[in-house]
Amino acid sequence: MTAIQVRGLHKSYNGTVAVAGVDLDISEGEVFALLGPNGAGKTTTVEILEGHRRRDSGEVSVLGVDPGSATRAWRARIGIVLQTANDAAELTVRESVRHYAGYYPSPANPDEVIEQVGLTQKANTRVKALSGGQRRRLDVALGVVGRPELVFLDEPTTGFDPEARRQFWELIRTLAAGGTTVLLTTHYLDEAEALADRVAVIAGGRIVAEGTPATLGGRSTAKATVRWQGPDGPETVLTDTPTALVTQLSQGRELPELTVTRPSLEDTYLELIGEKR
Template sequence: MDTTRRETRSVIDVRGLRKRYGTKQAVDGLDLRVDQGEIFAVLGPNGAGKTTTVEILEGFRDRDSGEVTVLGQDPASGGRAWRSRLGVVLQDSRDQVELTVRELVRHFAGFYPAGRDPEEVIDAVGLREKESTRARHLSGGQRRRLDVALGIVGRPELLFLDEPTTGFDPQARRSFWELVRSLREDGTTILLTTHYLDEAAFLADRVAVVRDGRVVALDTPDALGGPQARRPVVRWTGPDGTTHAERTTHPERLVAELTANGALDGEAPGLQVEHPSLEDVYLELIGTAAPTTASTTATTTAPEGSTQGRSTEEVAR
């Protein structure tokens, strides 16, 4: 990454983290570094070790081995002062349903030495109209906003968000994302785990993909997977009506060549240059590549009438 980030302090530092449950090696030598002020997303399939890792960082679980430092301390021995600098938004929440939004936010604010003003927090998460509503009667999205309110009311330096927008409608997600971005602008470092690739793409400064208890890729959302995985796919329909696709680092050059050798006429029906989405790259990284990606890598500029071209055509129909 850029040099300014290198110079900033790390908020989370993990080296060689391991955790085993029975015969399952849930975390298998994981390394991670999260810098101050960034939104860092951890992606990975279920069972990849995301939750175990995050819960070790939060001080909920013990580790078998490895070095872990969160806000300068080992989470396994983090005391109250350390906890007061963290905010944790857990995955599912259905607790304390009889208390109202305002009661809960005020109550939790009292746990911290330098908490935020509860009223400001209620406004920030957009629950002003629901301040006197019991948690029981909040919608899923409102409940999640309350969770975030309780997570940030202590003015944390580091906030953990575990799958925060599961079950949101698109509009609720968008406004939730804006809230998370505003927290970063306030200087909060955020560790986000999510299943949604678009969420990571929209929010994260950097993304780590975890698979089998290890980090298999780590970069900005735009660069994840490296140049090879980022090669665009050119699709076109030849003069005989067959469809073709080719993966290339230089799509313009390929189009020029095709036009020159007559594979494409002036009309160029069905000509497309597709850049792999974060989702395509992610699926390839975790070893379950999307079928379209698999077929395009296999297909090359096939000669007219070849079986491959025909099968592609059939698939297209």
């Protein structure tokens, strides 16, 4: 039931370490988000899993196959949505999706995929005439038209407006509900929180934390910040027991502008990669 298994993955470029011993386990049907700053080793790791880059050492299994020696049959089982892509700009959207569908043994209906990514009204438009966000939607369509068992999504919603992002999220949920495994890289932490079953943070070529979005880095058990407007101005208390504190403070009086917050996923992520807000 494991779609991706990685043990002791290493990769260097001219003596500079990019990946320094990454271990990963991603289950079938799971949406897994890999987060990390630029230069952390995220892209190199994903490219090795896709079979696009050779590793120096370590064990890697993707859908039961070593991607370093993968066959065409294995490639037909995965879908890849790259951060940038080259294509035939003179083709229409429909022609592009139908063309890519021809590479797979059992593709989805191209028109249904075009509808899923919100491009039905642009189906007869040439690719060169699409906006940046529309072009990105086409990238997604090309990545999923083959009915892949596993989809790699590299910054998939870059250039999307808020409505298009929500539509894309629904597409990913539909894929996952159908059993497709999704490995997502994104700089949008709200996207990771909305979509991912689990999240891993990579920094300095290593996985520094892994868990659900709610528990990553001890987030669920972190101290809560209780804020309210006191008679002499704003007051703030950091506490492990926010409910008890609020109950104690509120006896016999109102607490204007009361808020109780725990660290957001963004707060936790920035702390894990060693950056401050």
